[in-house]
Amino acid sequence: MSQRHALVTGGAGFIGSHLVDTLLARGFDVTVLDCLLPQVHGEAECDAQGWPVYLNPAARRIKGDILDDGVFEGALKGITHLAHLAASVGVGQSMTNIVDYTRNNTMAAAVMLEILSNGNHSVERIAVASSMSIYGEGEYRSARTGQPVVPAARSHQQLESRDWELHSQGEDLEPVPTTEDKLLQPSSIYAVNKRDHEEMFLSVGRALRIPTTALRLFNAYGSRQALSNPYTGVAAIFISRLLNEQPPLVFEDGNQKRDFVHVLDVANAFASVLESERVGWEICNVGSGQAITVCEIAQLLARLLHKNIAPQILNQYRVGDIRHCFADTSRLQRLFGVTPKQDFTTGMSELIDWVQTARRPVDRSLHSMAELQRSRLVI
Ligand SMILES: NC(=O)c1ccc[n+]([C@@H]2O[C@H](COP(=O)([O-])OP(=O)(O)OC[C@H]3O[C@@H](n4cnc5c(N)ncnc54)[C@H](O)[C@@H]3O)[C@@H](O)[C@H]2O)c1
Incomplete structure (x- = not known):
């Protein structure tokens, strides 16, 4: 077999850097292309060239912007496998920095x-x-009949009356695992961007006959997530608050359900897809596959950090948020034989171990909250 050489865009970031480790361990040559966005890397421990110290030394590094066509074209030389992870990552921030x-x-x-x-x-x-995020709301069924229901997004009137759950024609709905066939109803610019970029890659990949897979990631957690970036990563944002002796700020009533997936499971999914011989254009x-509430995450993190700090329930809605969404993971298993392996409690404990060794985070939650309020993005 000729040598496989992967280019990982965004390879200095949280997920990208773990993917770099995984690909190197599986025998790939790896090149990282990353522009080292200050919002992500500004507070992290870096070497003299600005690369995060956690980045695997065996990977070749190119500091550059994927928007610069010359840089990307140059980085492609000799590349057999492309993992594209570079992005601006923040649902709330995308609603104010729309052009960026x-x-x-x-x-x-x-x-x-x-x-x-x-x-x-x-x-x-x-x-x-x-x-x-491109799904918008996850999938639901009627609590009474068990039949699938596709509810309309919650109205302003409903949200203003602090009625957080989804209803349809007077019926209460219950969330069920979300499959890839769910209608896409992106509710933020970030989500619209991610939907568009997914469809663009699949469409051009198919036209060029390059097997392409879009991986719809749920909430990744683990070491190396930027702790001082207030725009992304709910676990990291809560940790930053707790380490600064402040309560995690929780939108709505805290009972919204999310799916937290360990970053090593995400890296394994990417690497397995890249290694697969399957010829297809998949999503x-x-x-x-497990649902956990935002409040439970806040409480668990406080316990693991030995902080007697309860979350602050804001009873407010952040524009762009959805109520419940957690994954049906069966397609990834069926097509690529990949199942999540990391245990949640162990994974969270490892995250806390890493946090203790990282630089003390700067808590910018109030700053990002003020931005949202100024733009009337909190109801
Ligand atoms: N973290 C999650 O829970 C999550 C969930 C769903 C999807 N995703 C997606 O996974 C990918 C990785 O997310 P992450 O959490 O590791 O984010 P991250 O911010 O830690 O990493 C992104 C990396 O991309 C780099 N980058 C950004 N724009 C670039 C550009 N124009 N040129 C070159 N490099 C650039 C940044 O410097 C950073 O190192 C993103 O595409 C994100 O949308 C992440």
């Missing part, structure tokens, strides 16, 4: 795909990071 997000997430995909379509490359297989969820 659309440029970095959607235009960047256009730049990359146009270069791939010119044909001067050796890419055999592509995996791109999509997001559960797969990457989650744990």
Whole structure:
């Protein structure tokens, strides 16, 4: 077998850096292309060139922006496998920085795909990071009949009356695992960007006959997540609050359900998709399949950090948020033989062990909250 060489865009980030480790361990040569966004890397421990110290020294590094077509084209030399993870990642922030997000997430995909379509490359297989956020609400069924129901998004009137759950025609609904066939109803610019970039990669990948898989990631957690970035990663944001002796700020009533998947399970999913011989243009969820409420996460983290601090329930709605969404993970298993392996409690404890060794995070939650309020994005 000729040597496999993977390019990981966003490879200095939280998920990308774990993917780099996994690919190297499986015998790939790996090149990282990352522009080292200050919002992500500003507070992290870096070397003299600005690369995070956790980045695997065996990977080749290119500091550059994927929007710069010359940089991306140069980085593609000798690449057989492309993992595209670089993105601006923040649901709330995307609603105020609309041009930046659309440029970095959607235009960047256009730049990359146009270069791939010119044909001067050796890419055999592509995996791109999509997001559960493109679903909008997850899947539901009637609590009375058990029949599937596709509810309308919660209205302003409903949210203003602090009625947080989904209803349909007077019926209470209960959330069920969300499958890839769910109608896409993105409710933020970030989600619209991720949907567009997923469809762009699948469409051009198919046209160029390069097997391409979009992985719809649920809430990833684990070491190396930027703790001082207030725009993304609910577990990291809560940890930052707790380490600064502040209560985690919880929107709505805290009973909204999410799916927390360990970053090593995400890296394994990417690596397995890239290694697969399957010829296809696929979409797969990457989650744990387990639902946990935001309040439970806040309480668990406080317990693990030995902080006697209860979450602060805001009873407010953040525009773009959905009520419940957790993954049906069966398609990833069926197509690529991948199942989540990491135990949640052990994974969270390991995250806390890492946090104790990382730099003390700066808590910027109130700053991001003030931004949202200024833009009337909190109801
Ligand atoms: N973390 C999650 O829970 C989650 C959930 C769903 C989807 N995703 C997706 O997974 C991917 C990785 O997310 P993450 O949590 O590791 O984010 P991250 O912010 O830790 O990493 C993103 C990396 O991309 C780099 N980057 C951003 N724009 C770039 C550009 N124009 N050129 C080159 N590099 C650039 C950043 O410097 C950073 O190192 C993203 O595409 C994100 O949308 C993440």
